[in-house]
Amino acid sequence: MRSGEPVLRVRDVHKSYRRRSVLEGVSFDLPAGQLAGIVGENGAGKSTLLRILVGDLPLDSGSVDCRGVLGHCPQETVLHDAFTVEQHLRFFQSAYGLDSLERAYELLEILHCTEYRHARLGTLSGGTRQKLNLTLALMHDPQVLLLDEPYQGFDWDTYLRFWDLAADLRDRGCSVLVVSHLAYDASRLDRLYRLHDGVLTETERLSVTMGTPVVNGAGS
Template identity: 75%
Template sequence: MAVSGPVLRIRDVRKGYRRRSVLRGLSLDLFPGQLVGVVGENGAGKSTLVRILMGDLAADSGAVERRGVVGSCPQETVLHGAFTVEQHLRFFQAAYGLENLDRAFTLLDQLNCRGYRGERLEALSGGTRQKLNLVLALMHDPQVLLLDEPYQGFDWETYLRFWDLAAALRDRGCAVLVVSHLAYDAARLDTLYRLEAGTLREAERDSAIGVVS
């Protein structure tokens, strides 16, 4: 069912650790069919923001409203080295209540990763693990997708495949938020924000391209 209005609404979110204020009143609306980026230096609070949006971490104040099914790809994976790729898919199939793994296998194909279905995670490269991390976030077809450093460890071909996949998700109405310390390919995004001094500001497109860490 189509959703009108924002599928993710953030209002005056604040978070601190002890005496250090990390997020200082963030507000943002994310709409269906948007591909939005948030870029910031290491330690700027990007992962803290994603965890709050996912519901894994409570904000000190402010509000986060989510509409529709949410998928998330955290920077720290929830993968187990002793399990195979397919075993991970089966576990998440049960957790999501999916009838089959057709979409998961399609995503593996798109990321050139289907040949690893029987491989245990401990034998895989960091980039291949990150591919699985992304598939697990997408296999239940979410309406909101939160990605924290999603392409770390990817080679160039997989990096390009990632952006093709992100564009396809946007075109089918998914709201995609990409959080990273890299601001390459800013032209692929509908909007780019910079997280700095605990606040969000919209970045100038020309000045945003590059590495900010």
């Protein structure tokens, strides 16, 4: 798909839980080869929106049209402490129907996680677990990537590597959407939205309150 052509179209999405309205007419486009962000406080509806986008939660009205292979990196990891990093890769290789783990190993190298391939998840730091979580979302080369607080627990070096990886994915034509409660590096984004009280609005990238991510020590 050509750069600039929408691969994810969201139109007038509404969602309520009983009498509480969570999303009120959310609409946006995510073109091919764009790095976009959605920022919002806790309770703003970010997790609900993401669950709808990945098909995990039905919407009340509106539409979501995804025209590419989807990758999703959830905030809550789907990892098992008893299994190794390598075993997780094998499980997801089977689920995705991949012929090899070449791309997965490349991602582990980019994120400085190769040395933990044979380590059990229960022995690893939160930052290292998040590296695997990100690798699992990317190893099948999705055309649309949805990331929920993707850099939580990263040390500073990995945090910078994450943004380099996100920019590389964009340059390859992948559409990347980063959802977070703060826009730490809004200037790195092509487009930024704010979700507040269920309403999504586009905002200037430099107008969002910036912050410094919480980082872990060695091994993250």
